[in-house]
Amino acid sequence: MLRFILRRIGISFLVLLSASFLLYIMVINSGDPLEDLRESNNENRDQLIAARTAFMGLDDPWYLRYWNWLRGVAGCVTLNCDLGVDRTNRDVGSLLGQAASSTLRLVVIATVLAIIVGVALGILTAIRQYSGFDYTVTFGAFLFFSLPVFWAAVLLKEYGAIRYNDWIADGWVSPPAVLLIAALLAFLAQAVLGGDARRRLLTAGATFVFAAVVMFVFNALDWYRNPFMGPVVVTLVAPVPPCSSRRSSRASPTGGCSTRRSRPSSSASSRTSRSRGSSSSRAAGGCSSGSSCSRSRSPCSSATCGAGTPAGRRCSPRPSRA
Structure with a gap:
């Protein structure tokens, strides 16, 4: 060994x-390594x-x-x-350390994203086995896995970085490119969502029309160079002002806060009326109608409590004084 x-x-x-x-x-x-100096016009x-x-x-x-x-x-x-x-x-060791840190960060992020996306797509394809989504994901996985890494990296660098930076300076998509992108999105949408032939055609047509219209509108508004959210998105994401603590916390039907003060509950009102009735009956020597007299501590007499006592309650008679 x-x-x-x-x-x-x-x-x-x-x-x-x-x-x-x-x-x-x-x-x-x-x-x-001396080419730039050989072409120089400096006197030295x-x-x-x-x-x-x-x-x-x-x-x-x-x-x-x-x-x-x-x-x-x-x-x-x-x-x-x-x-x-x-x-x-410049020291090559320090330059190598900077390049290694950037490469390590890129590799870690790419690995984490690959694990998350791969596991999620694997679960979805297992749930929807032998569907259009399953066939599309399997074909894409085999296609990208079989591509040479160095060739795919060159293509991504050329079109995902260099050509994209050149395009963003102009900020305009040509009509053939708009139609091609819309057709590609329509094909992917109908392949992922699946269904019968009629549903696939409806999905592809709706996706194609929507993507084409959106990209043409973005071209007309110069949205790629000057992006903005628009009044609809601003209205949807606008924060709602908080309700005042002294007002009712219930929202009004129009989406704002209700300006009416909260009313006391019925149980609190009944307890208040009972306490007021009890105190008034004690002052008058009897029980008012609707109040409840205690069996052991009632100040009412048997004569005055009979009409005002609710059902199920009876007043204890006062002991007579000699």
């Missing part, structure tokens, strides 16, 4: 060494060329320059890397 591991480590080292050597040969033959052009030649060691043979670079890379074993500097005198 140890012999197998050592052999694999040795093969990996030879692969890295060969790759670095081939890359170095390609770099030194890809262009002239010869001095600038001589300074850059001495700074980059262009007078040394190519194998000596590769050996010097290889010695600096070998210092990484002892945590003392020396990858040199570029022609603007």
Whole structure:
């Protein structure tokens, strides 16, 4: 086992060494590092060329320059890397760290998104098995998985970054492009939603008309260069003012807050009337109609409580005084 591991480590080292050597040969033959200075009209052009030649060691043979670079890379074993500097005198190690952090962030985000989207689409295709949505997702997965990564990356860089930046400066979609995008969206919509032939045609037609109309309207309003939400969206997302604490918290039918004060509940009104009736009856020596007299603590007499006592309640008679 140890012999197998050592052999694999040795093969990996030879692969890295060969790759670095081939890359170095390609770099030194890809262009002239003094081309910009040779085409310059400065009076001190010869001095600038001589300074850059001495700074980059262009007078040394190519194998000596590769050996010097290889010695600096070998210092990484002892945590003392020396990858040199570029022609603007910036440390290559710091530039490599910045590029590595950006690459790591991009890889992590792409991996997380791939897991989320892949699991979600897998669950949906399992639920809707053998449907149009299932066939469309399966075809797209096989198509994008079979594409060469480097070729797909070049296409995304060209059309997703460079051409997009050139297009956004103009901010206008040509009519053929509008029709092509609308047709593509219509095809995807009918494939995802599925159904019988009539439903697919209705879905595709509605999607095509909607997408085409929206893009033509955006062209007319110059929305791509000057985006805005419009009065409808502003009305929908506008915040509703909060109701005052002294007013009723119930919303009015028109969407605002009700301005009427809240009325006391019926139970509170009955309790208030009962307490008022009880106190008045105590003052008058009897129970008023509608009030309830206590069996043990009632101040009413048997004569005055009979008419005012509710059903089920009876007043206790007062003891007679001698």
